[in-house]
Amino acid sequence: MVGDYLKMGNIRVLFLSLLFVSCHLQRKGDVLISNTNIIDIETGKVFKGDVLVKDSVILTISKPNTISFHDLQFIDGTDHYLIPGLWDMHVHIQDSTYLSMFLDYGVTGVRDMGGCVNIPTDGCESVCPEILNRWKVAMEEDLMNGPTLFIAGTQLSGTGWPTSLPVATREEVTNAFRQNLQDQVDFIKVYEEIPWESYQEIARLAKQHHLDFVGHVSEPFLLSDILDLGQKSIEHIREPLVYSFTDDPAELEDFMVADGYTEDDRQFVQPWIEDANNVIESFKKNQAWFTPTMAVQYARLRFQDTQWIAHPERKRMPASVNEGMNQHLMRMKNSRDYEGDLLWWQALTKLVKRFSNENIGLLAGSDAACEGGIPGYSLHEELILMVEEARLSPLGALQTAIINPCTYFGLKYNGKIQDGYCADLVLLKENPLENIRNIHSIKAVFKKGKVVRFAQENSSN
């Protein structure tokens, strides 16, 4: 137990010296969360304790009701549950309001998956890296509240999309890297239709510059080859990946029959079918990650979900993003391929379950605010879909949003509630291990030790 190693004598000395420090330095933002249920997201164990936060870190954890201070912000955690802050590993930030929306839902870290637009559009691309970097600095200097940000900057793409960087030739790859390095990105995002020679060059330059490259998969390549090149994470479900949802040939046959595959279709996808089991091994061998973005895939089936469409949080989002959602829903409504979307959705749920069983690293990512995603709220939905549709345990789902992102980024002092760890925390009224929907029951959110959201008693979940 975390509290056990602190002997009483040491605690008294430590407390006296802390009192001295806090009285004399008058530091603001020191918080005591007392008598709360602390969840260890690695093991699922729950233990009671007092959590003392000083500046931006967890200073100490002790047995319940053993810390009493006058100069601290006191939060009664009795019957509440404390977890480390959540991460959304696939977002596109188009407006500064997203930053506070993330925090309101306990999302204290995000991986922005890039783009470069100067004004909000349909929600599927991010604002340019210059703006995101400006916000990053403001947050570091405590002038702005928001989640920890890792950014992709402008995407590398073979599609000719106007706000992406072209990578058809070796020279274009060199230029794209130069641009991204100038923009001080944290990693490289690849999109689709990238020629194989360019892919190889991207892998080489990424290694040379000590940057990860992540993103979509370019057809017609085999996913196992792309993973062997070193792509660190794969986003969304696409053709080179979907056939890995099962290792049962009969189940695969049912899928293809139900989706109306012709002989030509079967021939076209045959290389990916043959690669399907290699994909599983390649993910493991290369320690690559998969971000299933279930929430955005599920949005294809939601054109009649009035509660979701009229969610009150949409009022906080730019009008163009809401309009983008309406157009997306209209397209889905008019689509004759609802059955196909449903089949792919079912395949995705099985794929997520299979990857989880195979211990392949999963990352929770919502793709908000693309196609109707709501910053913060959609990450909760991603976790709920992982449990209720893909049949992960609540603990397994929470790990994809807490432990796995910290491992992915190599963050040594995030993702756990322990002495010396970063005080990005979420206090819940109900236990999320009993029901993942309790992730909605937020009482308080702490970013670097500062209370950034506090729900009053009579407010709803």
Ligand SMILES: [Zn+2]
């Ligand atoms: Zn995206």
